[in-house]
């Protein structure tokens with residue numbers, strides 16, 4: 001995966017340099033210089049990003065496990081009930097969909113957004 005990023009970056013920089021080189025030709029349009037510059041910048045950006053994520057991988061453990069319980073404010077989970085059947089819901093029944101907490105009731109299979117809670 002990382003090797004692919006470096007290869008893609010190398011290709012981008014390679015073609016970017018060719019475009020900039022071509023821009024010095026009086027017959028070519030100055031837009032070439034812009035295209036070349038942008039692709040070189042993206043290439044270096046990928047290298048920077050790839051090397052940065054490698055450094056972060058060593059220290060921090062993967063965090064995707066806690067993501068699904070990432071709810072706004074402190075939700076009182078013991079009082080949270082399905083608005084369709086009244087069954088008690090756990091954090092496992094709530095998933096973040098497009099930035100909004102969505103409840104999937106394990107009892108009646110109702111799916112709805114957690115937006116009408118007056119407490120938070």
Ligand SMILES: [Zn+2]
Nearest residue numbers: 082085105108
């Ligand atoms: Zn329900």
